[in-house]
Amino acid sequence: xxxxxxxxxxxxxxxxxxxxxxxxxxxxxxxxxxxxxxxxxxxxxxxxxxxxxxxxxxxxxxxxxxxxxxxxxxxxxxxxxxxxxxxxxxxxxxxxxxxxxxxxxxxxxxxxxxxxxxxxxxxxxxxxxxxxxxxxxxxxxxxxxxxxxxxxxxxxxxxxxxxxxxxxxxxxxxxxxxx
Numbered sequence: 001x002x003x004x005x006x007x008x009x010x011x012x013x014x015x016x017x018x019x020x021x022x023x024x025x026x027x028x029x030x031x032x033x034x035x036x037x038x039x040x041x042x043x044x045x046x047x048x049x050x051x052x053x054x055x056x057x058x059x060x061x062x063x064x065x066x067x068x069x070x071x072x073x074x075x076x077x078x079x080x081x082x083x084x085x086x087x088x089x090x091x092x093x094x095x096x097x098x099x100x101x102x103x104x105x106x107x108x109x110x111x112x113x114x115x116x117x118x119x120x121x122x123x124x125x126x127x128x129x130x131x132x133x134x135x136x137x138x139x140x141x142x143x144x145x146x147x148x149x150x151x152x153x154x155x156x157x158x159x160x161x162x163x164x165x166x167x168x169x170x171x172x173x174x175x176x177x178x179x
Contacts, residue, residue: 044166051159052088058152059090065142065149070094071135092135098124 056075063072075090091099101121143149 042166044163044170047159047163047166051156051163054152054156054159055090058149058156061146061149061152062139062142065146066138068138070131071138094127094131095124098122098127 059073059075066072070093072093073090074093074096075088077086078089079086098121102123105121143153
């Protein structure tokens, strides 16, 4: 189900008309032949790579159009503390910088005696609350004025929906609901 497969459905007589293909035709009945249909299955992983590529194209074009470097979006692979499982993380530049400052201040607090913080720091969450409306207005304006960005967003959305549906089908029946 999750492997690359080329499945070929051969023409079948009578099936389209709801007939049993194992019985003989009665006088006046006709044989209906279905068209040949090729179904190409993709690996879930391949679908994920295509989704990531679509995201990257969207972010690259957004970053080109966007005049505020604080709102540029960059993606990295990141392994959260306590796990070796890497995850894709996409962040706005000003939030990435805020997290870096927080890490530097934490390190300085641990290594200096007495603990000192060389920079004033505003937590990333506070910065997001302060600037989220401005970011939303920026992305909305760019989407309204750029047909290319709109098309990239629609492609990303379509691929996301296809990936989510395929993943749901693949996991169907594997997990039992918690009662």
